[in-house]
Amino acid sequence: MNVISRGARNALRSPIRSGAIIIMLAISIGLIVAMLVARSSVNAKITELKANTATAITVSPAGIQGGMGSGNLLTNDQLKKIQTATHVASAYGSLTDQLGSSDTNLTSSLTLGSFGRRQMRFESSDSPSTPPMSSLGEGGQQFPRPAMTPHISVTGTTQPTTVTGAGGNALAVTLTSGATINGSSSDLVALVGTDLATKNSLSPGSTFTAYGKTITVKGIYKTKNTFTDSGIVMPLATVQTLAGETGVSMINVTADSSENVASLVTTLKSQLGSAADITSQQAQAQASVDSLKSISTLATTGVVDAAIAGAVIILLMMTIVVRERRREIGVIKAIGGTNFTVATQFVVEALTLTIISGIIGFALGVAVSGGITQALVSNQSATSSNTSSIPAQGGTTRLGRGFGAGGFSSRQVRSAIQSVTRSATPTVFASAIGITLLIAIIGSALPAWLISRVRPAEVLRTE
Secondary structure: OOHHHHHHHHOOOOHHHHHHHHHHHHHHHHHHHHHHHHHHHHHHHHHHHHHHHEEEEEEEEEEEEEEOOOOEEEEEEHHHHHHHOOOOEEEEEEEEEEEEOOOOOOOOHHHOOOOHHEEEHHHOOOOOOOOOOOOOOHHOOOEEEEOOOEEEEEEEEOOOOEEEOOHHHHEEEEEEEEEOOOOOOOOOOEEEEHHHHHOOOOOOOOOEEEEEEEEEEEEEEOOOOOOOHHHHHEEHHHHHHHHHOOEEEEEEEEEEEHHHHHHHHHHHHHHHHHHEHHHEEEHHHHHHHHHHHHHHHHHHHHHHHHHHHHHHHHHHHHHHHHOOOOOHHHHHHHOOOOOHHHHHHHHHHHHHHHHHHHHHHHHHHHHHHHHOOOOHHHHHHHHHHOOOOOOOOOOOOOOOOOOOOOOOOOHHHHHHHHHOOOOOOOOHHHHHHHHHHHHHHHHHHHHHHHHOOOOOOHHHOOO
């Protein structure tokens, strides 16, 4: 029997002890895998935030905040200046409008609550979309009658893959049916939010009227946001023509790198002057990155601690085995076995136990990695609740109401952290395998040294 097969067989010579060691080592390796997955997931999110959110700049008309105030739309010339500015990777404009009951045959999928009724009390009494007013409450405050429905938001954009929601955060547009639209065209086509489509029984190919024109539904989208899923997305030029406007109510700018955001903001402020409010999300995005880095550091610490625990388990086990088998070691060395041969046998024994534990631990680690990742993220997300926020800006008295133009709030910081998803890449598994083998080698190093100190004559004499 060669040294390798003898070492593998000896690993299971004591089933109860070997079983206990395998269970403890499997838990340790499982924790290593889970922490490596969590670290990989968080690092992937950090890279995403640095490439996207940390480079985001929002430009909106001056004097506008949260659907209140006044101001002039940003012009197409101003948009072109921004697009050609140094360090601008991309920039696109959007124009938002509101459709009242006289502007469209669609019925809003939103229901007015007390806040909505209060906001709409400012509507002009001569607006055809405003119903008669009724006196409610003390002081003769005027509120629309309960039967009144909210306006329907229309967003004209050259980039229909995203819609800007409240607070200026970009929401990904996911099609549930149909096809997307060409944002650079001037076609009478639209994407309709799922809630609005359901309310009005719309599907791809359906038509509705808006601004006195017949609009064809090309697709149905979902953003997982109630407000935006109750809206309409159309090509920018189409909304500009139908609304009788030539400018945009928001410009979303992406810098070529996070390092150039500050200088780009300075350049844009110089170009646009007092005509625009410019908000960078770099500082707020950095808050998310810092929180995620804390999770990554914690996961790395978990990997190191679990690896040390695994090595200690192997070390203690092999030390006990060597002491128990001193007579066996002495006999092998007495009949010609070298220190290397005997040490190799015990290293193979440790590797066998580690590999068996590794198989179990890998399965366990993958199974619990999602839960551990979310637990780490949730804990850090709660900590981020104290992150400062910048007030959202956006909207106009009619055009653009309901859409912010900047401000990465603490809620969005938490959202960015909580959106971490499990990422079990080949690199993660390669690292886990390497650490597992390292545990076996380190754990059997001291026993191998103890073997070299065994003197056959002394062992046989004492036995």
